[in-house]
Amino acid sequence: MVVVVLVGAILAFLDATVVNVSLKSLSTDLGGSLDTVQWVVTGYLLAQAAVLPATGWAVRRAGAKRLYIAALLTFVLASAACAAANSIEMLIAARVLQGLGAGVMVPAGQILMVTTAGKQGMARAMVAAGIPMMLTPVIGPTIGGLLLEYAGWQWIFLINLPIGALGLILAWRLLPRTARDELSGALDLVGLTLVVLGMIGLTYGLSEAADHGLNQPGVLVPLCGGIALTAAFIAHSLRVPHPLLDLRLWRDRFFALGAVTTAALGTVTFGAMILLPLYFQLIRHLDAAHTGMLMAPQGIGAAAALALSAPIYEKIGPLVCVVGGLLCCAATIPFLFLAADTPYWALGSAMVVRGLGIGLAAMPAMTVAMRDLSPGQIVDATPQLHVLQRIGGSVGTAVFVVVLQQHLVGGGVRGFDVSFSWVLGASVLAVVPAAGMGVLWWRRT
Structure with missing residues (x-):
């Protein structure tokens, strides 16, 4: 089971870093300024941040195994769309879809590992879950640079297809069945809206701050908005009986x-x-x-x-x-x-x-x-x-x-x-x- 879950986690974390070295080539091949092409990275990260808070509710409603397989399938299909993109706008849209799959896949897989391991095996399960997080930021730029030099930018995404397909087969056959919680409350739409917009504001504002400083309106507005929406989400969650x-x-x-x-x-x-x-x-x-x-x-x-x-x-x-x-x-x-x-x-x-x-x-x-x-x-x-x-x-x-x-x-x-x-x-x-x-x-x- 550990190997199956790690396949998805490695793909998700690797794609957060491997694309960074290809931005100049993407700008040349697909057109668009570097500011626009940067959304290939930013869109992926924002989509991950937006979907993360809803993962707990989705696991309860669908079961961790079903959710993990659905997220991995979404990621693989989005990778194919990324490789087939013939415009920068299409690539950005496919990367957002890829980010949605990755944002669900990683916590769903970790929930599977930890709940199956129990308290006695939790430490070892968490260590296994940390392997992709620790190693992919190091190997990602190297893999991206080699693929870009010898195969072309499309292979940064195409390499996900055989690995992801193998992961889907193994997940279907090997992951333990997980029960759905039919008694869990309905989706907290107000909380979901507040936290998704808050996470997008915080993530976007902080990413822009790294490029433009903290004193620009394009940074302060999303940051302050994200903080306010997150505070509203906290207040809302403490009041309702079935929060997100x-x-x-x-x-x-x-x-x-x-x-x-x-x-x-x-x-x-x-x-x-x-x-x-x-x-x-x-x-x-x-x-x-x-x-x-x-x-x-x-x-x-x-x-x-x-x-x-x-x-x-x-x-x-x-x-x-x-x-x-x-x-x-x-x-x-x-x-x-x-x-x-x-x-x-x-x-x-x-x-x-x-x-x-x-x-x-x-x-x-x-x-x-x-x-x-x-x-x-x-x-x-x-x-x-x-x-x-x-x-x-x-x-x-x-x-x-x-x-x-x-x-x-x-x-x-x-x-x-x-x-x-x-x-x-x-x-x-x-x-x-x-x-x-x-x-x-x-x-x-």
């Missing part, structure tokens, strides 16, 4: 501390992940394929730590994993002294240690958040954790890139030194909820 997402889970201290830690880790890990590729491309003048290869040490460190995190978690508890992982992220310190000629071996060594920190911390935090939850509550908790992780990453990306832009002009590599000092500060702040989560665990066991 059960926010009462936040009364559970394990869930609350685990959720805050997950958001903070999203900021530290995924937000900072954009800085080193920019350094390699802007300061070292490397192409996307070589940049992806140089990011591999971080992926190696993350993979090694993922393999260790489950046994450490089961024997010692989350405190060592999460706090230790965040302290490993203090391997950011050497990046405060980047130069235009910093040796690659020094960068690689620091990236391995930072990867260890990312791999140690990410999945145990989510596991702790679901420690005392029933299978029914896990259905509500999973999309909330994914939303928080995504928002944390978007906030980190926006803030770190804005800091970089402010110090890059006339400052060269100094802009990266300042940006990584912000990453270090965020890592230190993230230790606070992580330590609280670990202490609570220690007192309860």
Whole structure:
């Protein structure tokens, strides 16, 4: 079952990064400015963000297995449409459909893994679920660059078809049947409207902030609108008997501390992940394929730590994993002294240690958040954790890139030194909820 679910997750996370290297080619072949072509990436991310909050309700109504298969089928068909696109508008529309499939597929698959594993196997299930999340940002640009150079941009999407078809066959045959909850309430349309528009506003505003800064009307309007709509969604959800997402889970201290830690880790890990590729491309003048290869040490460190995190978690508890992982992220310190000629071996060594920190911390935090939850509550908790992780990453990306832009002009590599000092500060702040989560665990066991 784990392999089947990982097929869909790898495709979903890979397509979030593999397209980034093809934007210039898409602009040339399909027409349109780079600002328009950027929506090939933005549309995918917005669609994922919009559909995530409804996943819990959909799992209860359709069953996790049916929903996973439907989402994977949607993703595969959308990939074929992407490859067949003959205009930039058609490609963007197909990418939005692809994002909808990916946004449902990942949490539905994780719900299947966690609820089937039970409390005893939850840590190992969460580690398995984290493999695509940790590795695809590293290998995605490399795969995209190689496909673009030797096969053409269409193969960035065509490669999904045989893998996705195999995943569909295996899912139909191997995934366990999951019951539908016929007694679950009707879809909370008001809550769905509020949270979808709020997520779109927040995600779009933060992505624009990374490009244009935080003081532009095109950034402030969607950001403020997204915050207001999200606040309205929270107020609405606490009043109605059958909300789209059960926010009462936040009364559970394990869930609350685990959720805050997950958001903070999203900021530290995924937000900072954009800085080193920019350094390699802007300061070292490397192409996307070589940049992806140089990011591999971080992926190696993350993979090694993922393999260790489950046994450490089961024997010692989350405190060592999460706090230790965040302290490993203090391997950011050497990046405060980047130069235009910093040796690659020094960068690689620091990236391995930072990867260890990312791999140690990410999945145990989510596991702790679901420690005392029933299978029914896990259905509500999973999309909330994914939303928080995504928002944390978007906030980190926006803030770190804005800091970089402010110090890059006339400052060269100094802009990266300042940006990584912000990453270090965020890592230190993230230790606070992580330590609280670990202490609570220690007192309860």
